Amino acid sequence: MPVRMGGPADPETFVRHPHAPLAALARIVPPLCILAACAPTPAPVPPVAAPTPTPTTVAPPTVVVLPPAGPTGPVELCGRGTVQRTGDGRLFNHFPYPDMPASALIDAPTTLGGSCKVHPAMAGDLYRLLAAADADPAIAGTLRAVSCHRSEALQRQTFCGGIGVNGSGSFAERAWASAPPGHSEHSTGYVIDFGTSTSTACNAEACFAATPAGRWLRTNAAKFGFEMSFPAGNKQQVKWEPWHWRWVGTTPNEAGAAPARSIFLQARTRFPAEPKVD
């Protein structure tokens, strides 16, 4: 929590924040009075611009353990009745995933546009991926994030609100393109739906794969620990999503990678990503 320093001399500020007393003291006693009787005020020193922070500087990854996935067994869905999971815990082909609390997430880089929260463990790799993308003239400055963390509540709105739209009349039809609440990889915070600023009509559409951004991700994303969860023709029977990339770390030993790989273990084992991270 930053210390508020904007007010006039405030003894209360001095008392409440013992580690930030100098500014408060300076407001009460002119600096030269501390050492000697009050001398004439020295000429003001021109302000010195603060150094610009290096945008690629990233704090060490934070390992945050997700809460357990929701209860197993029959699930009430969209106020339309109860549905059964399959024996492996899936609901309409989607594995159950826990919902990362918003307080544990961080803002994605602003260059991705919009408001986007992600798991802190991916920050280092994400910044490196963006730096590499920006160094490639074919896509420099064009990568965007269409969607990142989605809470279970938002996923409920997304899934249930899409029932009966565009031919998605049943849960199974809807689940082809959207995970039921409690079953979206997005709720973990480890996923980004990437888009492009140059072909926005292709964002979250199959044609994204053919955009420069889509092609670049296919070639390079795995180098930074991102893999395509739902490749074309996947046996999980989920719609091909060339924009949907989950972070699992470049190696199992990378900080924060183990919890991510544990969360996605079933999906990665049974329905491998393509491109995938080893």
Ligand SMILES: [Zn+2]
């Ligand atoms: Zn997605």
